[in-house]
Amino acid sequence: LKFTKKIDEETFDELEELLISADVGVCTTQELMERLRENSKKINNLEELKTVLKDEIINFFPKESISLTFPAVILVVGVNGVGKTTSIGKLANRYKAEGKKVILAAADTFRAAAVDQLEIWGNRVGVDIIKHKEGADPASVLFDALKAGKARKADIIICDTAGRLHTKKNLMAELKKLYRVCHKEYPEANVTSLMVLDATTGQNALSQARMFKEAVDFSGIILTKLDGTAKGGIAIAIASELKIPVWYIGIGEGINDLQEFSPQDFVDAIFI
Amino acid sequence: SLTNKLGDIFKKLRGKGKLSEADVKQAMREVRLALLEADVNFKVVKDLVFRITERSVGQEVMDSLTPAQQVIKIVNEELTSLMGSKESRINFSSKDITTIILVGLQGSGKTTTAGKLGRLLSKGGKRPLLVAADIYRPAAITQLQVVGEKLGLPVFTMGQQDPVNISRASLEYARKHNCDVVIIDTAGRLHIDDELMNELSEINKTVNSNEIMLVVDSMTGQDAVNVAAEFNKRLPLTGLILTKLDGDSRGGAALSVKAVTGCPIKYVGMGEKLDDLEIFYPERMASRILG
Ligand SMILES: Nc1nc2c(ncn2[C@@H]2O[C@H](COP(=O)(O)OP(=O)(O)OP(=O)(O)O)[C@@H](O)[C@H]2O)c(=O)[nH]1
Ligand SMILES: Nc1nc2c(ncn2[C@@H]2O[C@H](COP(=O)(O)OP(=O)(O)OP(=O)(O)O)[C@@H](O)[C@H]2O)c(=O)[nH]1
Ligand SMILES: [Mg+2]
Numbered sequence A: 001l002k003f004t005k006k007i008d009e010e011t012f013d014e015l016e017e018l019l020i021s022a023d024v025g026v027c028t029t030q031e032l033m034e035r036l037r038e039n040s041k042k043i044n045n046l047e048e049l050k051t052v053l054k055d056e057i058i059n060f061f062p063k064e065s066i067s068l069t070f071p072a073v074i075l076v077v078g079v080n081g082v083g084k085t086t087s088i089g090k091l092a093n094r095y096k097a098e099g100k101k102v103i104l105a106a107a108d109t110f111r112a113a114a115v116d117q118l119e120i121w122g123n124r125v126g127v128d129i130i131k132h133k134e135g136a137d138p139a140s141v142l143f144d145a146l147k148a149g150k151a152r153k154a155d156i157i158i159c160d161t162a163g164r165l166h167t168k169k170n171l172m173a174e175l176k177k178l179y180r181v182c183h184k185e186y187p188e189a190n191v192t193s194l195m196v197l198d199a200t201t202g203q204n205a206l207s208q209a210r211m212f213k214e215a216v217d218f219s220g221i222i223l224t225k226l227d228g229t230a231k232g233g234i235a236i237a238i239a240s241e242l243k244i245p246v247w248y249i250g251i252g253e254g255i256n257d258l259q260e261f262s263p264q265d266f267v268d269a270i271f272i
Numbered sequence B: 001s002l003t004n005k006l007g008d009i010f011k012k013l014r015g016k017g018k019l020s021e022a023d024v025k026q027a028m029r030e031v032r033l034a035l036l037e038a039d040v041n042f043k044v045v046k047d048l049v050f051r052i053t054e055r056s057v058g059q060e061v062m063d064s065l066t067p068a069q070q071v072i073k074i075v076n077e078e079l080t081s082l083m084g085s086k087e088s089r090i091n092f093s094s095k096d097i098t099t100i101i102l103v104g105l106q107g108s109g110k111t112t113t114a115g116k117l118g119r120l121l122s123k124g125g126k127r128p129l130l131v132a133a134d135i136y137r138p139a140a141i142t143q144l145q146v147v148g149e150k151l152g153l154p155v156f157t158m159g160q161q162d163p164v165n166i167s168r169a170s171l172e173y174a175r176k177h178n179c180d181v182v183i184i185d186t187a188g189r190l191h192i193d194d195e196l197m198n199e200l201s202e203i204n205k206t207v208n209s210n211e212i213m214l215v216v217d218s219m220t221g222q223d224a225v226n227v228a229a230e231f232n233k234r235l236p237l238t239g240l241i242l243t244k245l246d247g248d249s250r251g252g253a254a255l256s257v258k259a260v261t262g263c264p265i266k267y268v269g270m271g272e273k274l275d276d277l278e279i280f281y282p283e284r285m286a287s288r289i290l291g
C-alpha cells in the first residue's frame, strides 16, 4: 500500500484489494468497505483509516472467550489434510501442561497410518490413546474412549476423526452419529466440537463451515497453517455469518505451535 | 448463474448489434465477481478481464447467440486457453528410469497422489517404485508403505535418513529391481521455508528428475499464486496436480497456479481412494470455475 497521506478513491481500491487477497471474500469485503466509508468521513490519514477498518473486522468476531468445563469431550472435525491430528497433539500438550488428564480417541479408522500418526503424538505428549484396528467402526472406538475416560477420571477426551469433504452425505451422517454417541454415552460431559480450518482455504471454507455446523454444531474453529503466507480471511466471513469464534491458531508443525486466537493480532497480520 | 446475470445486463440489446463498451464494462463486473468467488487470484482476474474486454467490445453478436451467450463464449474460450488447451501426460524418459518428484504444501495430498499415480502408471504397463522421502511427519513412511501394500507396489525407505541420500539410493534400488518409474513422495513444506526448499533443490539435482509436480489443494484461495510462484522460482516445475476436486470448491486456484507458472495441470484427484486420479480436462475445469 502506498503511504500517501491523502485519502482518495485509489486508497479505498487498494484496501479492497488487500482484503480480497487475504481471502476475506467479495461479499464480506463489500460490507466492510461500506462500513468503512460511513465511518471515515472525518478521517484524513491512511493510518487512522486502517485502524477504523481493523476495528470493523474485529467487531465481526464473537467476544466470548473459550469455554471448556470438565469433564469435556472434544470432537475434532474438518475436511482432508487441514491439520486435525496435528492440532489434537498440540491441544493435548496444552491441556496436560495445565494439569488436565487427557485421553485421545483414534477414531480415524479409515486413512492409511492415521492411528499410527495419532499414537506418535500421544507418546510425545504422554497421554493415553484408545485405538482399534484399521477399518473398525469409528463409533466403537469413541464408545471405548468415553468408557475409558469415565473409568480413568479423564478431564478431557479428544476424538480425532477422518478428514471428509462436507459434500459427502454418508460421511457427514457418520459424523452426526459420532456426535450423538458423545451425548448419549456421556451425558454428564460437556461435549464440544471444534472444526479445523486450513488458513490457505478460499471461499469454500464457508460451505465447509455451514455443513459441519449442521452436522456437529461446532463451537469454535482451529485455524491452522497461519505460519505460511495465507491470511485466513475466510475466518471473518464465518464469524460474521455463523457467529462462530476462532479458538486457536496453528502456527507450525511442532508441539508448541498452537496459540489462542487474538482478533487484534489476526487483523494486524492482514495489514502487514 | 453468470449466464443469467449477463442475460439481465444485455436484455436491452435486443437482436443484432455490436457489444458496446458500456455494456461490456457492466458485464465484466459480473465476470470479475464470479471469478473472485471461485478463488481465482485477483491479479489473474484483472488480466483476464482486460483480455476478455478487448475481445468483446465492438464484437458483432453472432446470429445464433444472444449478447450474453456471446460474452460467455468469449469468457469460456479465454479460461480454457489459459488452462492449457489440451490434456498433458507424464514425459517418460526414453532411455532410462523416469523420476517423478511430488512437492507441495502440507496436507495437499502428495502421499495419497503418489500411490494413485503409481497405480495409474502400473496399469499402463510401467513398474513404479514409491520412495518415502518424508522423514519428518509422524508415520509418513508407514502411510506410504500401507498405500504401497494396498496397491502391490514396492516402497523404498531408509527410515529417517537424509531425504537426498534416500532419493539417490532409490535410483540404485530401482535399477536393481527392474523398476522403470520412481515416484518420490516428499514432506509437505512452506514455500517460504528456505532450508526445506533447498532440500528439494538438492533432491532434484541428485536424481535429475524428469518431472517435478506441484500438488495443489483445489480449495486453496488467493495464496495459491504466492505458493506456486515461489515453488516455480526455486524448482524447474514440469506439472501441476490438483487434488480434492470431488468437493464443491470452484477450483479457481487452478487458473491462478497455471497462469503464474505456465505449467500444465496433468492430473486431478477426485477422491480419497487410490483409483481416484483422472487426467485433467481444461474445458471441464473452465466451466466449473465459471459456475
Ligand atoms: N505449517 C504448518 N503445518 C501444519 C499445521 N498444522 C498441521 N500441519 C501439517 O499439515 C499436514 C496435515 O496435518 P494432519 O494433522 O495430518 O491433518 P489432518 O486434518 O489430520 O489430515 P487427515 O486426517 O488426512 O484429514 C501435516 O504435514 C502437518 O504437519 C500448521 O499450523 N502449520
Ligand atoms: N476427498 C479427497 N481427499 C483427498 C484427495 N487427495 C488426498 N486426499 C486426502 O487428503 C488428506 C491429505 O492427504 P496426504 O496424502 O496425507 O497429503 P500430503 O500432501 O502427503 O500431506 P503432508 O505429507 O502432511 O504434506 C488425506 O486425508 C487424503 O486421503 C482427493 O483427491 N480427494
Ligand atoms: Mg488426521
Ligand SMILES: [Mg+2]
Binding pocket: B110, B111, B112, B134, B140, B186, B187, B188
Ligand atoms: Mg505426505
